[in-house]
């Protein structure tokens with residue numbers, strides 16, 4: 001295989017990993033492929049207009065993660081890029097103005113240390129030989145040595161290690177070889193430690209695979225809250241498990257679940273919701289039919305109606321249909337006099353039909 005053929009296989013393999021800044025305003029976060037499965041954007045030679053080359057260095061892997069199409073028992077086409085090949089290809093794509101950043105990840109090819117050495121070598125070539133100053137996201141292999149983590153943090157704009165599951169027990173259902181505390185949590189702590197040594201360092205990100213370990217939404221939300229508050233996580237991503245071994249088109253329920261988890265994530269990060277404000281059924285599941293903010297509002301009738309002309313930012317953000325932008329615009333608009341009807345709210349990016357049941361003027 002030549003480099004382009006390898007990149008074609010490996011960039012396609014990288015589509016399952018969301019833990020990077022791969023979404024741009026002019027393109028959807030993902031699209032449905034012919035087999036009914038979701039495809040995440042990535043850049044390929046001669047391909048669509050995109051900005052981030054997102055690829056694995058290798059899809060060979062000694063690990064046994066049950067959810068992963070590249071685990072050691074799967075029957076898939078394998079290939080490996082050498083660091084020089086990937087760096088040269090990135091440079092060509094960059095010169096052609098097809099990409100302006102790199103997301104590099106890899107299966108565990110031989111050993112963790114050898115794999116990390118290759119990932120780091122790509123960034124070293126780009127930074128030190130090609131003097132590339134743009135965005136590089138390096139995925140750290142769980143269980144990497146402290147020195148490998150340090151080098152990755154120093155070279156990359158952003159690093160991440162995927163948590164995959166909310167607890168040691170759940171992770172044990174997905175892999176016999178990954179240790180939740182030693183391989184993942186310890187690595188996250190090391191990333192934070194080394195980030196302190198680097199000026200202007202961006203936060204780390206991580207990703208859950210949703211629905212592969214029998215975990216509940218409550219378990220994921222509690223773990224997410226802990227990541228944001230205890231591990232200085234910048235973003236948590238959620239990726240619905242897709243059974244790539246099955247020819248059946250992926251069902252929608254997992255993706256609706258993923259969508260609800262993203263809504264909860266926003267509530268935790270942007271709306272000052274606490275984990276105790278997120279409501280679940282007796283099995284720890286989110287309501288798939290309603291936005292979690294609306295579920296909270298409908299369970300707290302004593303909080304409503306909120307007076308749109310008197311409420312503070314906290315109260316406004318509790319109203320379904322009012323987001324951070326809408327709340328700011330309402331507060332700013334009130335300086336010029338009372339808001340008197342719903343049509344005014346529409347111009348402030350408020351979903352006024354939804355908000356209407358929860359507000360008065």
Ligand code: SF4
Nearest residue numbers: 061063065068071107
């Ligand atoms: S370590 Fe990564 S590439 Fe290997 S089986 Fe697990 S998820 Fe897949």
